[in-house]
Amino acid sequence: MQLYNKLSAAERAQLIDEAGKDRLTISFYQYHKIENPQLFRDKLFLEWDALSVLGRTYVSYEGINAQISVPAENFLELKEQLDAISFLKDIRLNVAVEHDNKSFLKLKIKVRNKIVADGLEDDAFDVTDIGVHLKAEDFNKMLEDPNTVCVDMRNHYESEIGHFDGAVTPDVDTFRDSLDLIEEDLKEHKEDKNLLMYCTGGIRCEKASAYYKHKGFKNVFQLEGGIINYVRQVEESGIENKFKGKNFVFDHRRAERISDDVVSNCHQCGEPCDTHVNCENEACHLLFIQCESCQEKMNTCCSDECKDVAALPFEVQKELRKGKGNSNKIFKKGRSEALKYKK
Numbered sequence: 339m340q341l342y343n344k345l346s347a348a349e350r351a352q353l354i355d356e357a358g359k360d361r362l363t364i365s366f367y368q369y370h371k372i373e374n375p376q377l378f379r380d381k382l383f384l385e386w387d388a389l390s391v392l393g394r395t396y397v398s399y400e401g402i403n404a405q406i407s408v409p410a411e412n413f414l415e416l417k418e419q420l421d422a423i424s425f426l427k428d429i430r431l432n433v434a435v436e437h438d439n440k441s442f443l444k445l446k447i448k449v450r451n452k453i454v455a456d457g458l459e460d461d462a463f464d465v466t467d468i469g470v471h472l473k474a475e476d477f478n479k480m481l482e483d484p485n486t487v488c489v490d491m492r493n494h495y496e497s498e499i500g501h502f503d504g505a506v507t508p509d510v511d512t513f514r515d516s517l518d519l520i521e522e523d524l525k526e527h528k529e530d531k532n533l534l535m536y537c538t539g540g541i542r543c544e545k546a547s548a549y550y551k552h553k554g555f556k557n558v559f560q561l562e563g564g565i566i567n568y569v570r571q572v573e574e575s576g577i578e579n580k581f582k583g584k585n586f587v588f589d590h591r592r593a594e595r596i597s598d599d600v601v602s603n604c605h606q607c608g609e610p611c612d613t614h615v616n617c618e619n620e621a622c623h624l625l626f627i628q629c630e631s632c633q634e635k636m637n638t639c640c641s642d643e644c645k646d647v648a649a650l651p652f653e654v655q656k657e658l659r660k661g662k663g664n665s666n667k668i669f670k671k672g673r674s675e676a677l678k679y680k681k
Contacts, residue, residue: 343444351440362409363407363441371400373399434594458517491513491537503582606677607629626671626672626680
């Protein structure tokens with residue numbers, strides 16, 4: 339019985355090309371007490387592998403968080419599988435705005451302590467006492483209310499390429515960092531302001547809204563289904579799009595363009611740019627913003643040092659990495675002294 343992916347990314351990419359069939363990129367989450375996450379994980383793997391589902395999914399005692407792709411022709415069968423699971427019946431499936439058959443190249447379903455790393459002690463507050471969900475039109479109206487503080491619950495490298503008009507975008511590396519920072523900044527307005535939150539697909543706001551209500555915030559609201567669902571509603575109903583730039587996504591696409599606005603800059607030359615790349619030096623792999631001109635000049639590297647290393651033969655690079663742990667820069671996305679124009 340195969341319970342783990344056995345194909346490399348290159349092998350899977352070739353199979354996708356040979357199949358010549360469109361795939362849909364989908365995300366969903368659900369908080370729910372799962373008694374045996376490992377058993378549930380294995381069940382999902384067997385069912386999804388049979389449908390050629392690819393992607394990254396976390397399962398824990400508190401629920402499921404999935405970012406996957408599926409052949410379009412298998413979508414309804416996948417939906418039937420999910421509907422057969424009581425707590426996933428009629429779950430909202432956020433379908434990606436931009437199409438890419440290779441958004442994911444492996445099926446990875448992992449059992450984790452939490453479906454989002456939040457660093458919170460959940461038994462200290464009621465995680466089901468969440469804020470009010472708002473659809474796109476109501477979100478827009480509240481966004482215009484002068485009594486509203488809109489907060490981006492994503493990390494700095496996500497919000498720097500796209501965000502809502504007037505939103506507070508905390509300069510943080512992790513979701514946990516943002517929770518304390520926002521509480522401190524808004525501590526004088528727990529009762530007299532609307533706290534309006536958004537994230538990519540809604541999962542971070544689900545936990546954050548319960549946390550802030552526990553901390554004494556009286557008027558807590560969240561964008562239902564996150565940016566992904568907002569864009570779908572905007573397109574379907576023709577209401578004004580108040581999101582500017584790109585929506586960062588955690589797959590091979592890295593981002594979906596939501597508007598023509600470019601709200602960020604190349605981290606090396608300062609020119610307007612919102613294209614994320616990973617440093618070509620595998621020992622660095624830093625995620626940062628780089629324009630086409632700098633990509634050509636720097637060979638998609640973040641520094642001259644990395645450029646020199648990346649130019650070496652693969653085996654030589656491998657020897658240089660031997661015995662060394664991953665650079666902290668990998669986990670500090672977009673943060674490096676080599677980046678002159680990182681805001």
